[in-house]
């Protein structure tokens with residue numbers, strides 16, 4: 522009999538988590554203005570709000586913390602990180618930042634100006650926010666299959682080359698600073714981009730003289746899907762595939778809080794010395810000197826180890842199998858989810874789940890609140906709230922998919938927790954007809970409203 526899969530690690534430290542009653546949770550939601558970001562972590566039993574910075578570090582990463590070099594300039598830890606980034610990505614120049622959106626802020630301060638357009642697959646919230654904040658426009662060229670949750674296309678993060686070429690033809694080259702490929706594609710459900718598509722995007726972009734950058738938050742998970750799903754890749758190592766991925770780009774931004782396996786950190790990595798020099802000035806203004814950029818030496822040391830661990834097949838097989846385990850349980854219960862299951866999260870289609878809640882009353886947010894009430898599980902809305910209002914018309918932008926994301930932190934929960942989550946969602950699904958009213962906004966900020974929006978029952 523074949524031996525079953527099991528984690529390639531054992532647990533050496535645990536952190537207590539707390540159960541609560543439904544009555545307590547209903548009160549806490551009211552106090553939180555029905556925004557799950559406002560809950561105290563001690564009021565959350567299983568936290569699926571994000572996979573960003575919420576994973577567990579390894580013993581070797583904790584050991585690396587003790588060796589951190591906190592020198593202001595020329596830190597040994599920076600050198601370790603720089604060598605690791607170059608070895609994995611091939612990019613020569615490195616600028617650390619305190620997290621991913623800081624890397625976007627620095628790089629876009631150099632490359633993005635008012636009136637520009639930035640095509641790509643689906644840009645995620647802070648990335649789009651940093652483009653629109655500069656009065657530029659993000660253009661989503663994702664393949665149409667990505668928006669049919671039942672279509673089993675293996676690479677739903679792919680860019681439609683006709684859509685991309687139309688952008689290149691309809692806008693002057695000077696107003697297209699770069700094409701951005703997000704790997705994996707968070708907004709379409711943690712869906713990967715194939716090597717073939719990356720290669721074709723790079724060739725088309727070279728033809729029009731447009732640079733290509735990667736938003737690389739979950740690049741290792743993308744490489745895993747390439748190895749498992751793309752013809753001819755099955756015998757290559759994750760690290761070999763990563764090197765080829767980045768060979769199709771001119772640079773990258775990175776939120777190390779995901780596939781860096783650390784709790785804080787980000788970076789920019791580039792081949793262009795000119796862009797590096799210009800971005801260095803903004804790093805000094807916004808983040809810190811260019812050999813630490815808002816990160817402590819110890820965090821850079823832990824990140825150097827984390828990047829090596831995150832690009833190992835055994836770890837990725839374990840991490841992604843757990844997400845798939847939860848996704849398959851929900852599919853077994855008949856719950857509408859984005860398929861194939863994403864790399865870092867399971868995404869529930871709230872429009873199919875709650876047909877009686879109108880889009881104007883934020884069905885995905887409504888479902889997330891019901892799941893919390895049911896079992897103390899925190900999720901996040903990836904739908905109209907996250908999509909923000911149109912910068913010009915200030916009208917709600919209704920995305921094709923109205924999703925509740927169950928983001929699974931790395932090396933943190935067991936499959937018992939996955940079973941608990943699946944049962945809780947099944948319970949809500951069985952009473953979905955009773956849920957007919959959603960929520961309305963009582964206050965929201967100008968941009969990136971989903972983090973701080975305040976709501977009340979409609």
Ligand SMILES: Cc1ncc(COP(=O)(O)O)c(/C=N/[C@@H](Cc2ccccc2)C(=O)O)c1O
Pocket residue numbers: 570571572573620621622623645647648703707736738776777778786787901928
């Ligand atoms: C593809 C991609 N590119 C850049 C960044 C910015 O990186 P950073 O500034 O956060 O380090 C992110 C952040 N993604 C977080 C954001 C979030 C959303 C909801 C709840 C909590 C957090 C998430 O998906 O969970 C990302 O996904």
